[in-house]
Amino acid sequence: MLKRIILILFLFSLTLLHAKKELLFYVGITMVKPIDKLAREFEKKCDCKIKILQGGSQDLYDSIKLSQIGDLYLPGSVTYRNNNLKDGLILDGKFVGFNKLSMVVKKGNPKNIKPSLEELLNPKLYEYYLFSF
Numbered sequence: 001m002l003k004r005i006i007l008i009l010f011l012f013s014l015t016l017l018h019a020k021k022e023l024l025f026y027v028g029i030t031m032v033k034p035i036d037k038l039a040r041e042f043e044k045k046c047d048c049k050i051k052i053l054q055g056g057s058q059d060l061y062d063s064i065k066l067s068q069i070g071d072l073y074l075p076g077s078v079t080y081r082n083n084n085l086k087d088g089l090i091l092d093g094k095f096v097g098f099n100k101l102s103m104v105v106k107k108g109n110p111k112n113i114k115p116s117l118e119e120l121l122n123p124k125l126y127e128y129y130l131f132s133f
Helices: 002-016 027-047 058-066 078-087 117-121 124-129
Strands: 023-030 049-055 072-074
Touching: 023 027, 023 058, 027 049, 049 124, 058 072, 058 078, 117 124
Parallel strands: 023 049, 023 072
Antiparallel strands: none
């Protein structure tokens, strides 16, 4: 997945870097960390600046629609891209990867947590979850 993103960023830069030295990326919140790392490496190699706006996919799209500026939109779900191609703001779309849910447990899995979504409903595990809103 990272190789695809790097390739897309490189190809994207060939057309845009000749016209400007700053790129504006709209990135879904779940992908910000890996994209930020790639963007910083890309900046060094291509002598440019990449500004990343992060947020929910629909909120980001609404910002694009309002501002009419931006260079790359990476929503958290392909549905946002598909639904928004029809209004002409998004010119093209390519699949570069996907988000994947992960369950993380203490080394050795001492609570014997099963690898299933149903396990998240187990009331015996509630005290071990930390939620922040």
